[in-house]
Amino acid sequence: MPELPEVEIIKLGLQRKIVGLKIKKIEVITPKSFIGKPKDIEDKKVIKMWRRAKILAIELNGIAVLFHLKMTGQLVWVGDEKFIGGHPTPDMIGELPNKSTRVIFTFNNGSKLYFNDQRRFGWVRIVNIEQSAVNSLFKKLGPEPLEKDFTREILKNKLLKHKSQAVKVALLDQTVVSGLGNIYANEACFEAKIDPRKKVGELSDNEFKSLHRGVRKALREGIAHGGSTRAHFVDPEGHKGYFLDYAKVYGKDKYPCKICGEIIQKIQLKGRGTYFCSSCQKK
DNA sequence: TGCCCCCTGCAG
DNA sequence: CTGCAGGGGGCA
Numbered sequence: 001m002p003e004l005p006e007v008e009i010i011k012l013g014l015q016r017k018i019v020g021l022k023i024k025k026i027e028v029i030t031p032k033s034f035i036g037k038p039k040d041i042e043d044k045k046v047i048k049m050w051r052r053a054k055i056l057a058i059e060l061n062g063i064a065v066l067f068h069l070k071m072t073g074q075l076v077w078v079g080d081e082k083f084i085g086g087h088p089t090p091d092m093i094g095e096l097p098n099k100s101t102r103v104i105f106t107f108n109n110g111s112k113l114y115f116n117d118q119r120r121f122g123w124v125r126i127v128n129i130e131q132s133a134v135n136s137l138f139k140k141l142g143p144e145p146l147e148k149d150f151t152r153e154i155l156k157n158k159l160l161k162h163k164s165q166a167v168k169v170a171l172l173d174q175t176v177v178s179g180l181g182n183i184y185a186n187e188a189c190f191e192a193k194i195d196p197r198k199k200v201g202e203l204s205d206n207e208f209k210s211l212h213r214g215v216r217k218a219l220r221e222g223i224a225h226g227g228s229t230r231a232h233f234v235d236p237e238g239h240k241g242y243f244l245d246y247a248k249v250y251g252k253d254k255y256p257c258k259i260c261g262e263i264i265q266k267i268q269l270k271g272r273g274t275y276f277c278s279s280c281q282k283k
Numbered sequence: 284t285g286c287c288c289c290c291t292g293c294a295g
Numbered sequence: 296c297t298g299c300a301g302g303g304g305g306c307a
Contacts, residue, residue, distance in 0.1 A: 002301065003302095054302080069301095071290090071291095071300065071302055072290085072301090087300095100291090117290095118292070119290040120290055120291080121290065121302065174302090174303080182301055182302085270286095271285095271286085271299095272302095273300080273301095
């Protein structure tokens with residue numbers, strides 16, 4: 001579920017809470033969700049947190065705990081206050097652990113971090129920083145869209161390897177750009193005023209340019225709004241993320257376009273819900 | 284490059 | 296009951 005902006009928000013919130021703490025205990029409730037040896041991170045201090053694409057890392061001394069939340073992953077930290085980040089489900093604000101709880105970390109100050117994942121697509125993985133484990137996980141990923149090295153040219157070149165694909169489908173390919181998911185791919189196409197079905201090979205230079213701008217705008221707005229959710233995305237101070245209230249097309253089918261009033265359409269592209277304004281977005 | 288699959292739960 | 300859900304790996 002979480003895409004780049006949500007993972008970024010989780011990182012920013014969680015790091016204020018756990019950097020400097022020591023991991024005292026790891027309880028693996030669902031073995032399938034945990035790759036590596038829990039013992040390898042016991043008694044280690046959290047040095048920093050970082051994010052690459054949709055993967056979140058808690059870095060310890062020479063070793064890191066990586067998280068991929070996939071569709072329904074959540075991270076809930078309970079300490080002097082409660083931090084909830086990830087997929088909104090009704091039980092996420094209830095008692096913990098719950099039936100979606102897969103892994104529990106306990107820190108030296110008694111606070112706990114719960115990795116919950118209803119559908120069990122997500123994972124927690126221990127990797128040695130120095131080793132190729134990290135590289136092999138990351139080497140296929142495309143550029144970080146909010147970094148300086150993500151240029152128009154890079155995006156264009158990467159996209160052009162998928163000429164026959166619909167733009168929106170190509171944007172979801174993590175080797176093209178990393179971190180975009182279904183919400184922001186839809187929003188990016190809207191920002192760029194390009195029909196999501198348009199084939200990459202038919203894009204003009206101007207359209208590549210506006211797509212580049214659109215991708216970054218959609219992601220930045222997502223972060224600015226504290227991530228997206230339908231229900232309870234909560235930052236460390238307990239504020240909700242309201243991005244979907246601001247989303248211009250995602251989940252807005254049957255509603256009027258905020259720009260022109262045309263009814264937003266929903267179709268399927270490669271099996272994923274695809275939303276667009278047939279008036280604002282050009283074929 | 285496209286399809287199926289991994290899972291669970293909710294809305295229609 | 297069927298279809299759908301913010302992801303992506305493995306397979307032909």
